[in-house]
Amino acid sequence: MKHKFTNILLALPSSSGIYLFFDIQKELLYVGKATNLKSRVSSYFCGAKTSRPIEQMMHEVAHIEWEVTESVLEAIILEANTIAFHKPKYNVIGKDNKSWNYLCVTHDHYPKIQMLRQHEMKQYLEEKGKEIKDWKIPYSKEYAYVFGPFPGVNTKAFLKLLRKLFHYSDCKPRSKKPCLYRQMDQCLGVCTGEISGDEYKKQVISPMVSFLKGNKKHVITFFEKEMKRASRESRFEDAALFRDQVKQLQRIYDVTLLNKQFFEDEFADTGKNFRIEGYDISNLGSTGKVGSMVVFEKGYAKKADYRKFTIKTVVGQSDVDCLEEVLLRRLAHHEWPYPEIFLIDGGKPQVNRVKRMLKEKNIHIPVVGIAKGVERKKNEFIFGQKNAQFILWVQKYQDLLIQVRDEAHRFAINFQRSKRRLK
Secondary structure, eight states, X not given: OOOTTXXXXXXXXXXXXXXXXEOTTOOXXXXXXXXXXXXXXXGGGSSOOOSOGGGGGGGGOOEEEEEEOSSHHHHHHHHHHHHXXXXXXXXXXXXXXXXXXXXEEEOSSSOOEEEEEHHHHHHHHHHTTOOOBTTBOOOXXXXXXXXXXXXXXXXXXXXXXXXXXXXXXXXXXXXXXXXXXXXXXXXXXXXXXXXXXXXXXXXXXXXXXXXHTTOHHXXXXXXXXXXXXXXXXXXXXXXXXXXXXXXXHHSOEEGXXXXXXXXXXXXXXXXXXXXXXEEEEEEETTEEEEEEEEEEETTEEOGXXXXXXXXXXXXXXXXXXXXXXXXXXXXXXXXSOOOSEEEEESOHHHHHHHHHHXXXXXXXXXXXXXXXXXXXXXXXXXXXXXXXXXXHHHHHTHHHHHHHHHHHHHHHHHHHHHHHHHO
């Protein structure tokens, strides 16, 4: 059924970002974030009901805009900054929600990073005789910067990713031994006295603050300049650190930044609209090893995005090693859009290998495998994540996932047969 937003919904990209709902007077009513803008915004018009307050006021929406981001993290930050600046009418409805968080930077010589929930922040301010007014939190003796609110964010994952990107420290300065994060190269040596407070603020706090204000390009430029300066001064370890930070900032992807409720809403809203990539390995003994990648979007095969892989590095017969090669080559293509789900034709060994690879690359996308058994008569689903809502989603759309698995198998077999004919 067509409605006034049909053309807009068709034009929406399947990318992460924020969406903005306006009324007929162009007043901003609501801003939200999405891992997939097309699926998320379309869900408001598909008849499915969730607990989102804006759903009760959709009759007021007269205009829709959106802004694409390069990662979920940037969508989270852009949403927070937009809410804080514009104070949209229907975002205010949820402002007492305990899942809303604020990120605070202290005034310490080595500033600390803290995450406070909405009710914790209100209690803290009440003790100081202050209050949150118009989304603005008054800076205090303790806090140099306050960012937020961040609705629906997994705070543990949020802080973990910020630590990987900027190496902030919460250890005790000048301790007798290096902290755990120093041993993992995620602390610059606050605990061991290897970095001064001023240098820590320059290399860690200032770039992170700039990033949280939405200035990622500025941060990348700063790190690139620092990398070149360190290289000129023969500080090659420092240069490598800045190089790695640039690479990480250029490609950020972490769906687990969104809390459980948001993750559940995403799956409930989008049904089978997700992009799914299916993989299979086919071989003739230890020779003729090939891999396949098939893509389904909105429940249908997208054959233009299919890819074939001739295995190049694996010696002998090992489907798990072949799968790792295929995934590594696929992930090297940053121009290919990431899926919402990786589907593997295989059991626990294959799923565990893919999980490990994705974790090493800081890519958090659900993985599910289908163990085929003898004569492909067995369909046992192997889950890479123990998220209850994802498991329910898989159970609901298991026929679609089996179809993706079978298509990956067919595509791999046909590719192997064509290579044998050529010989």
